[in-house]
Amino acid sequence: MLTLAYSRRSLAIRTVDCNIIIDEVARLCQEANFKLEEDVVESFKRSCESEVSQSGKEILNLLVENATIAATESIPMCQDTGVAVVFVELGQDVQLVNGDFSEAINEGVRKGYREGYLRKSMVGHPLERVNTGDNTPAVIHLKMVSGDKVKITVAPKGGxxxxxxxxxxxxxxxxxxxxxxxxxxxxxxxxxxxxxxxxxxxxxxxxxxxxxxxxxxxxxxxxxxxxxxxxxxxxxxxxxxxxxxxxxxxxxxxxxxxxxxxxxxxxxxxxxxxxxxxxxxxxxxxxxxxxx
Amino acid sequence: MTRVHLTTPLSQETSTNLRIGQQVLLNGVIYTGRDAAHKRLVELLDQGKELPIDLKGQIIYYVGPSPASPGRVIGSAGPTTAGRMDSYAPRLIEQGLKGMIGKGARSQAVVESMKKHGAVYFAAIGGAAALISRCIIESEVVAYPDLGPEAIHRLVVKDFPAIVVNDAFGGDLYQEGRKLYCQE
Incomplete structure (x- = not known):
């Protein structure tokens, strides 16, 4: 019975290749830095209507323009492309194969920041303060959830x-x-x-x-x-x-x-x-x- | 509001004519510098050695640009928080530095140093880095390449928009602006 239960269970396991994680994290690092989400841009526009300061209105308009330039030209909206903060919801029915999970995320960050011409803003030792040159280490928050999916959110955070x-x-x-x-x-x-x-x-x-x-x-x-x-x-x-x-x-x-x-x-x-x-x-x- | 066109290097007369709230368009050479570069510059001064750049009449832009993608002069290049340079800035102002560009408030010691030597602090719009990069027409690293984005770059800017936040008379636009709209 025990064997049967185990084999039924194993049928539900889905494998996810760590190489996919690398590529997806790299893509998310770039997209997050180039394309500001529409809800944020819309909030600039709404605030511009209610803002009474003339310079405030001008600045909000410039931020909309800045977001448009960044998205159109695929350049970072801000030069501080941040610490790569990565939230992962890992389905308990997922088996990760072909690599180490944390290393895959860090490799994705390396790839994304290198290929996207994003700024490398991390020092390895916080007191010695030498830049690691590849924006690692990423800060990873892992949560195990039900299901067989892996949800990854990359949230670059400025200093x-x-x-x-x-x-x-x-x-x-x-x-x-x-x-x-x-x-x-x-x-x-x-x-x-x-x-x-x-x-x-x-x-x-x-x-x-x-x-x-x-x-x-x-x-x-x-x-x-x-x-x-x-x-x-x-x-x-x-x-x-x-x-x-x-x-x-x-x-x-x-x-x-x-x-x-x-x-x-x-x-x-x-x-x-x-x-x-x-x-x-x-x-x-x-x-x-x-x-x- | 009319914008004042300024060309670097700034004379004492030019810098002391500026007042808080004035919008300016900067032209000419400016230098970049952040914490790590400032630390090295001040260490050189402590040792009585010559600096790699002549600061007389110059402006330092507190920025660590993102790398230039192919075909571009520079990556995105908005201002960083100026307060991190506060412990170093008075030493450079003593050397003739006339302007700083950044974002965020300065310490009282920096404000006093600006008053004493006739220097000003400009704000650029934090986070408008893609937009600002369009005003930078030349960029080259002139010191500390090992610092990567924190290396000192010599930039040539054209109509770079900034606003005077601290003038040479102790004025502070951040405080004045906040007072104007504070409803507490």
Missing amino acids: GSENMSALKMLKPAEGVEGAKKFVLDTVQNAGPNPCPPLIIGVGIGGTMEKCALLAKEALLRPVGQPHSLPDIAKLEQELLAKINRLGIGPAGLGGLTTALAVHIEIFGAHIASLPVAVNINCHAARHKTVVI
Whole structure:
């Protein structure tokens, strides 16, 4: 019986060649850097209508033009083509063959950044600071899911906005007001540095590292798509309105469009903990996905 | 708003005539430099050695361009965050540097140094790197090629758009702009 069960199970296993992963990751690295998703471009256009600052309007129009040039000419929209952050949802019925999975992703990054003339922005040792020359190592987040597919999202992340991000372990007594204050303080402190208009990814709950990952994952959502929980969606709207009253504006030169969206993700937390993470994304909110 | 046409190198008179909020179009030679190159330049100054570039009247653009694909002068080339150069900038301003192009706020020490020596800080639009690259008509590495994108490039620019954020009188467009639209 045991043997039979095993063989039935094995019939459901699907093999995926690591060479396909290399090619797909390489393609996604380039596409993400050349073609800004339509939802982001549309949010520039919507903001341009509501922006009252003349220079703010001009900048938003220039960002639309910049995105068009990048897509048409297949050049990066921003010279900072980022850390290659790679999210993988690996179906549990997939068997990867012909190579090592992490190495395949890193090889895809090497290939994509080399062939796409993307900037190599990684140092190998963070204190010695020598450029690795091929934009590796990629930062890989692996999640095992049901099914027989491999979903890969490449989200190149620039240093300027990443540097203005922050995480704080709040006391539960500080509650939602404490969380709101921390988000606002982080954006206020960032000012013009992270290339506004921004997309603000917020993680609330989990452990320290889980909270940071929630904030990063929040950046992958289509711009302005509300959270499925009504109270969280309401909090997103409230924070967006408050952030846009800070006056920072496009390129930090003053205006009403400091952020295009606030996306929050939540997770259960320890009875003693209320972690809050704020991952700031510049307007070049890049991510491309493939399902293999 | 009318844009002021500027040609490098900038004279003391030119740099001290600029005021925050002025939009400029830069022409001529500018140099690129980021953290790693700044660190080396300041180390040379500490050792009393000559710099690989003459900074008198010059402008440093804080940028690490992406590689040029075939047929292009340069890859995408938008500004990087200027604050990372704050600890080095006053030393270069003392050497005659008259302008810096980047994005993001400067430290009080840099602002004071700009006031003392008559230098200015321009912002270019962060992230508009494909667009900005069209204003760069020549590019060559003149120092530290081992630094890759962080090497010092000599660029020739034509009508490169920037805006004066900090002038030689302590003005700060980021602060003024924020005040104008802040509703808190």
